[in-house]
Amino acid sequence: MKKLMLGNDAVARGVYEAGATVVSSYPGTPSTEITESLSKYDEIYSEWAPNEKVALEVAAGASIAGARAFSAMKHVGLNVAADPLFTMSYIGSNGGLVIAVADDPGMHSSQNEQDSRHYAIASKTVMLEPADSQEAKDYTIKAFDISEEFDTPVLVRLSTRISHSQSLVELQERREVELKEYTCNPSKNVMMPAMGRRRHVFVEERILKLKKYAEESGINEIELKDRSIGIISSGIAYQYAKEVFPDASFLKIGMPYPLPDKMILDFAGHVHKLIVIEELDPIIEEHCKALGLKVTGKNKLPLCGEYSADLLGHNLLGTEKGTYSLNEDILPVRPPVMCAGCPHRGFYHAVNRLKLIVTGDIGCYTLGALPPLNALDTCICMGAGFTAAHGFNKARGSEFSKKVIGVMGDSTFTHSGITGLVDIIYNKGISTVVVLDNSITGMTGHQNNPVNGFTIKGEKTKQVDIEKLAYAIGFERVRIVDPFDVDNTVKVLREETKADEPSLIIVQRPCALLKSVKYNGCTAVDQEKCRRCMMCMKIGCPAISDIDGRITIDETICVGCGLCTRVCKFGAMALKEDCKVEY
Amino acid sequence: MSTKSIMIVGVGGQGTLLSSRIIGNALIKQGYDVKMSEVHGMAQRGGSVVTYVKYGEKVYSPIVEKASADIILAFEELEAARWISYLKEDGILIMNTQKINPMPVIIGAAEYPKNITAKIKETVGRCISLDALSLAKKAGTVKAVNVVLIGVMAKAAGYDKDLWLEALGNTVPARFLEINKKAFELGYEVD
Numbered sequence: 001m002k003k004l005m006l007g008n009d010a011v012a013r014g015v016y017e018a019g020a021t022v023v024s025s026y027p028g029t030p031s032t033e034i035t036e037s038l039s040k041y042d043e044i045y046s047e048w049a050p051n052e053k054v055a056l057e058v059a060a061g062a063s064i065a066g067a068r069a070f071s072a073m074k075h076v077g078l079n080v081a082a083d084p085l086f087t088m089s090y091i092g093s094n095g096g097l098v099i100a101v102a103d104d105p106g107m108h109s110s111q112n113e114q115d116s117r118h119y120a121i122a123s124k125t126v127m128l129e130p131a132d133s134q135e136a137k138d139y140t141i142k143a144f145d146i147s148e149e150f151d152t153p154v155l156v157r158l159s160t161r162i163s164h165s166q167s168l169v170e171l172q173e174r175r176e177v178e179l180k181e182y183t184c185n186p187s188k189n190v191m192m193p194a195m196g197r198r199r200h201v202f203v204e205e206r207i208l209k210l211k212k213y214a215e216e217s218g219i220n221e222i223e224l225k226d227r228s229i230g231i232i233s234s235g236i237a238y239q240y241a242k243e244v245f246p247d248a249s250f251l252k253i254g255m256p257y258p259l260p261d262k263m264i265l266d267f268a269g270h271v272h273k274l275i276v277i278e279e280l281d282p283i284i285e286e287h288c289k290a291l292g293l294k295v296t297g298k299n300k301l302p303l304c305g306e307y308s309a310d311l312l313g314h315n316l317l318g319t320e321k322g323t324y325s326l327n328e329d330i331l332p333v334r335p336p337v338m339c340a341g342c343p344h345r346g347f348y349h350a351v352n353r354l355k356l357i358v359t360g361d362i363g364c365y366t367l368g369a370l371p372p373l374n375a376l377d378t379c380i381c382m383g384a385g386f387t388a389a390h391g392f393n394k395a396r397g398s399e400f401s402k403k404v405i406g407v408m409g410d411s412t413f414t415h416s417g418i419t420g421l422v423d424i425i426y427n428k429g430i431s432t433v434v435v436l437d438n439s440i441t442g443m444t445g446h447q448n449n450p451v452n453g454f455t456i457k458g459e460k461t462k463q464v465d466i467e468k469l470a471y472a473i474g475f476e477r478v479r480i481v482d483p484f485d486v487d488n489t490v491k492v493l494r495e496e497t498k499a500d501e502p503s504l505i506i507v508q509r510p511c512a513l514l515k516s517v518k519y520n521g522c523t524a525v526d527q528e529k530c531r532r533c534m535m536c537m538k539i540g541c542p543a544i545s546d547i548d549g550r551i552t553i554d555e556t557i558c559v560g561c562g563l564c565t566r567v568c569k570f571g572a573m574a575l576k577e578d579c580k581v582e583y
Numbered sequence: 584m585s586t587k588s589i590m591i592v593g594v595g596g597q598g599t600l601l602s603s604r605i606i607g608n609a610l611i612k613q614g615y616d617v618k619m620s621e622v623h624g625m626a627q628r629g630g631s632v633v634t635y636v637k638y639g640e641k642v643y644s645p646i647v648e649k650a651s652a653d654i655i656l657a658f659e660e661l662e663a664a665r666w667i668s669y670l671k672e673d674g675i676l677i678m679n680t681q682k683i684n685p686m687p688v689i690i691g692a693a694e695y696p697k698n699i700t701a702k703i704k705e706t707v708g709r710c711i712s713l714d715a716l717s718l719a720k721k722a723g724t725v726k727a728v729n730v731v732l733i734g735v736m737a738k739a740a741g742y743d744k745d746l747w748l749e750a751l752g753n754t755v756p757a758r759f760l761e762i763n764k765k766a767f768e769l770g771y772e773v774d
């Protein structure tokens with residue numbers, strides 16, 4: 001039976017059909033749906049780990065213990081998981097060990113545009129790269145087989161357009177795979193210098209065997225048609241290239257590391273002009289050049305951003321298209337915003353009253369960086385919200401530090417905020433740090449996490465108590481506030497930033513999109529009372545606009561959270577109960 | 584048959600994703616190779632969202648390129664204007680006349696362009712504009728705007744009606760099916 005499937009669901013289906021039994025991941029766009037989809041298969045144990053390093057280590061342990069194990073993450077997640085990856089390359093696998101990593105060319109929802117293929121090269125493992133959903137499933141299954149045959153972790157590289165596009169997939173039955181036997185084997189599984197030295201030799205030999213596999217297994221394919229142009233491409237870029245050059249000859253790379261030297265040379269010998277089409281870094285191109293080939297590639301195509309058939313047509317063929325256009329100057333952009341009812345909005349409003357410097361972090365609350373809130377000073381990577389505040393403290397001293405707060409969400413806190421707390425206490429910092437606890441991992445589309453006390457399957461579990469944890473680490477000032485009680489939030493922020501000791505503020509209010517959150521009715525503006533002071537416009541709520549001189553609430557957007565009623569000094573905003581839109 | 588392309592554009596939260604899934608489901612039933620592309624994450628939070636549906640004998644890229652959409656379903660006026668260069672010369676633009684202010688407009692840093700519908704009608708060959716929100720309310724829920732627009736599209740593109748009603752049955756939860764069928768019919772009746 002053929003089914004239209006999201007690339008991510010197809011990877012999950014591959015993990016299922018391959019008989020895997022243990023999955024541990026951390027969410028990250030565009031990889032998240034892989035693990036969400038896996039959590040629906042009862043035959044597979046799945047979990048959200050607090051971060052990618054933990055996730056990969058759990059999968060590594062499961063593999064050594066004999067299970068087919070899997071972990072999925074976004075490109076920057078692999079930075080966090082790089083440490084176990086590099087040493088698991090030496091240890092190899094017992095049960096197959098497969099890691100899906102999703103890149104985000106064009107940065108649809110990421111903070112950078114790194115190319116994960118570098119990790120396969122640097123860790124001397126293997127990488128496969130599917131070009132549609134069918135291949136996403138097939139390559140995932142193949143990855144488990146390669147992992148076991150060659151004793152290596154295998155990376156499956158995806159990109160936003162593969163992960164988030166749907167195409168037809170042929171479904172098969174699940175293979176039932178027995179646990180591999182487990183025996184204690186320190187020379188393979190305990191990496192100390194003596195063992196590591198021997199395993200490094202093994203790793204180098206393994207690459208040679210994998211190169212042979214790359215030549216012979218059919219994972220890379222040559223399709224000879226018109227010989228005047230030969231294109232080497234992989235992943236989604238291959239699909240764009242096929243559209244622009246339907247008659248050209250192709251070498252489609254399904255395994256970007258290690259690359260098949262003989263096939264590349266053979267293909268180059270058959271065609272007149274060689275073009276390498278790959279998004280982001282020139283990895284295949286540099287490899288071709290090292291083989292002594294002359295290629296067209298990044299001299300014509302960009303290093304930045306994602307490709308498209310239009311871009312290839314324009315840069316390689318000089319195609320110009322006539323298009324419809326409106327005689328309109330620049331259209332206003334529509335950036336993402338915090339939702340109506342978002343608890344983060346109340347918090348940033350309080351922060352802005354005190355004009356604090358905010359070392360921020362990654363999550364829905366990063367959107368506070370945009371107008372009209374303009375509240376963030378930094379956003380580096382998950383965890384840096386707290387540690388960068390400590391850096392400000394040590395760079396500019398205690399008095400300056402009293403104007404700085406470090407901010408991160410609940411999921412980010414268990415991902416990599418705890419070590420930052422330890423650093424502040426241990427090194428005598430005085431920073432005020434804030435956890436924005438909205439009871440969910442919001443930005444990636446609502447995943448449960450250790451702070452909200454539910455598992456990936458929605459089962460109740462123990463809840464990490466941030467307050468007790470902070471006390472245990474050595475914080476003596478821990479406060480809990482409701483961000484919609486703006487006045488109190490301002491008061492607490494003022495008190496804690498003034499203190500000569502470090503403090504933690506837990507800002508608690510659940511995400512407005514959670515099913516358990518019920519706000520009633522929506523807000524209406526009493527035009528008689530409104531003085532047009534524009535205070536309500538400062539909170540940046542998408543439901544409030546100033547239309548033709550009247551502050552107006554869009555009832556299809558307003559959820560009735562009431563934040564604006566607390567911000568308005570003239571009582572012009574009031575909740576009305578009877579305007580709920582019908583569903 | 585050459586590959587056909589449909590683009591669905593709107594604002595995060597308007598239900599554009601569900602409509603591409605209904606469309607995809609209906610097209611597979613007709614035996615086509617189908618590819619669809621959507622972007623999750625940041626785009627959903629009230630941002631500008633685009634989904635692509637392509638179908639034919641063999642589809643390579645899931646992305647619709649400039650001047651190649653046979654149909655654009657626009658859920659909002661400004662978004663219709665933003666993506667108009669993707670419409671083929673003889674393509675059809677189906678446009679909901681709803682306006683949703685983006686943040687730069689809300690805070691007064693930009694102005695919502697005036698008379699978009701009229702300007703678009705002057706520019707493109709074929710444009711159907713309608714107040715799909717009112718029709719959806721009439722069907723019983725503001726959330727059915729997407730299905731109203733699919734109804735309009737099915738009629739305008741000459742697709743077989745029953746196939747679409749069946750696709751609705753396959754994609755929409757049973758308890759909402761009646762409301763959605765009504766929304767489809769209301770869209771189908773639009774000239």
Ligand SMILES: Cc1ncc(C[n+]2csc(CCOP(=O)(O)OP(=O)(O)O)c2C)c(N)n1
Pocket residue numbers: 026027028029074076077080111362363364365382408409410411412413438440441442443444
């Ligand atoms: C290393 C790494 N892993 C994953 C991500 C993807 N990611 C971005 S924000 C986020 C979660 C944020 O959740 P939370 O901290 O609870 O804040 P919320 O979005 O709920 O406000 C994740 C997983 C990332 N950017 N970096």
